[in-house]
Amino acid sequence: MSEPIDAEIVPDDKQLDTPLPVVGPIDYNDQGVPTFDYVRDRIENRVATSAGMQELTGESPQAKTIDEQMAEREKAGLDKLEEIRRSMRGE
Secondary structure: OOOOOOOOOOOOOHHHHOOOOOOOOOOEOOOOOEOHHHHHHHHHHHHHHHHHHHHHHOOOHHHHHHHHHHHHHHHHHHHHHHHHHHHHHOO
16 A cells, blocks of 8 residues: 655635636627627638638649649659650560
C-alpha cells in the first residue's frame, strides 16, 4: 500500500467568490435570443467550411479543371512514353 500524502490546508480566499468578468461579445441577450453578430459569425463559418469541403472533395469548378488538366498531362505522358518505346524498338 502507498503511504498517505501529507498536504497543507489552504485557507479560503474571498476573491475566488467574485464572478469572472465577461470577455468579448455576449452571444445571447437576457431573453435568450442570439445577437446579430453571433448569427452572422455562425453563418460565415458555415459558408467557409462548406467552401473548403467543396474544394477538398473536388466538387468546385476549379478542382474539376485541375482534375481535367492532370488527366490531360497523364495521357500526354503515356503517349510520349509509348512513342519512346516504339522508337527504341525501331518501329
